[in-house]
Amino acid sequence: MTTQTANTIGWIGLGRMGEAMVKRLLAGGYKATVWNRTASKAEPLVAYGASIAASKVDLAACEVVFTMVSTTDDLKEVLFGTGGLTTGKLLPKVVVDSSSISQEGSAEIRERLEAMGVAYLCTPVSGNAKVAKAGKLLMVSSGPRALYDKAEPYLQAMARKVMWVGEGELARVWKIAHNVMFGVVIQNLCEITVMAEKAGIPRHVFLESINDSVLGSMYTRYKTPVLTNLDFDHVTFTPKLLLKDMDLGMASAKKYGVAMPAAAATRESVSRMVGRGHDDVDFSILLLETAKDAGMTLVSENKVIDDGLQAK
Ligand SMILES: NC(=O)c1ccc[n+]([C@@H]2O[C@H](COP(=O)([O-])OP(=O)(O)OC[C@H]3O[C@@H](n4cnc5c(N)ncnc54)[C@H](OP(=O)(O)O)[C@@H]3O)[C@@H](O)[C@H]2O)c1
Structure with a gap:
């Protein structure tokens, strides 16, 4: 992934998991721009080198956008809802989602994203925020293999092991x-x-x-x-x-x-x-x-x- 904003990662969702995961990316030398619904949770990340996006659409310019929110509906909301990542003039190139969501919800999201030309990788994780902080997550992906291969360096920065289990929503x-x-x-x-x-x-x-x-x-x-x-x-x-x-x-x-x-x-x-x-x-x-x-x-x-x- 080496185009216009190489090395720039967008991150949506700074709950317990998201915060710990993006900190690993920052510690690994990546530049990240973050957004969280409750803005106060984003501010402390500046001390770790993150930039804060004023809105989700601003992240569309990033090389890859990671999402880590609670449920299927929340993921739809941050992608397609008012002011969502895909609602601006510029569409994101790649979305990598690590939320734990349903297979059906993920398939629907894939269909909508791919119809817009946005690549989508499911990458749920094993491990809590303390595990993530320690760099000991297991990250398991599904989606196009070539996309996984491109995303792997980012995943490696957050995990002790990364795996690809197949196409589509199998990681869900x-x-x-x-x-x-x-x-x-x-x-x-x-x-x-x-x-x-x-x-x-x-x-x-x-x-x-x-x-x-x-x-x-x-x-x-x-x-x-x-x-x-x-x-x-x-x-x-x-x-x-x-x-x-x-x-x-x-x-x-x-x-x-x-x-x-x-x-x-x-x-x-x-x-x-x-x-x-x-x-x-x-x-x-x-x-x-x-x-x-x-x-x-x-x-x-x-x-x-x-x-x-x-x-x-
Ligand atoms: N905790 C674990 O041990 C663990 C381990 C593996 C996987 N997971 C999965 O990872 C996901 C996140 O878990 P977590 O423990 O980090 O949860 P969390 O601490 O409750 O954080 C949830 C995050 O999602 C955001 N969010 C929720 N609904 C939203 C919406 N409608 N619009 C925008 N943002 C929204 C929250 O924003 P606000 O800050 O504004 O509320 C927050 O950033 C879940 O799917 C969970 O099942 C958790």
Whole structure:
């Protein structure tokens, strides 16, 4: 990608993920111009070398525009809504979206963008903002292979590994499957942790043993501090976003005719957590809800625990 504004990246969406990801690009020596609906979130990026766009259409001149917003409708809004990226005289060349959205919504967006001559790559990610900050994201793309090859250097600057899984919206299916497992694992981890604690094993001891077993993963390790110390105000991912992803998973299960009983039970549990009013807290507050169902009130164990996510 080496035309008029070579090395200039446009970025829309500076939530938890977007902010951490664009900072990796800036640290990698790329120039970025950013836009966020809530403008105050963009201002601190200037100290990291970013320029701020007054409007989304101004980003159309960039070599590539990345988007990282919440839902399918939000992505449509920033691309095609009032003042959207594609609504000016100049059309963007390439849009790379990393939001977790539906396969159908993504296909509709592809159709609209490609009809305008705008290239489109889906690149959802695995990892939360702390993982992104540490440069440890996995980024999985789908769309034209040649486009992926051109975008790869940018993706490499944000990730520990990048992959291309095929044409069209296949990366959306990958992300939906990934987040179904993300939900099912936290559901099960909460259940077994509560059971172990009720039987008498301290949480940090139980979690340490799981982390060092064949079942331990980067995910169980980085959730261990919050599950031990109950510090749910440090939000990595909200209950509502997890419910969105479980719903995307159930829709895919229906579409492809695959029975997913573990995912279905988890979806209901996450829905109950959202219904109980948990909003701007970490989704792992599911532990407290699971404990309540077992007649337990948990307290913090106040332990200093390494989550293995030091920035590199
Ligand atoms: N957090 C994670 O661990 C994680 C991991 C992988 C993938 N994801 C996915 O990444 C996406 C972003 O997640 P996040 O945790 O960064 O969410 P977040 O902190 O809630 O940020 C959402 C971002 O989208 C913007 N936005 C939402 N609706 C918009 C609209 N209609 N118009 C313009 N901007 C809009 C928000 O702008 P404002 O600042 O103005 O609200 C904000 O910049 C989601 O699809 C999520 O499922 C999250």
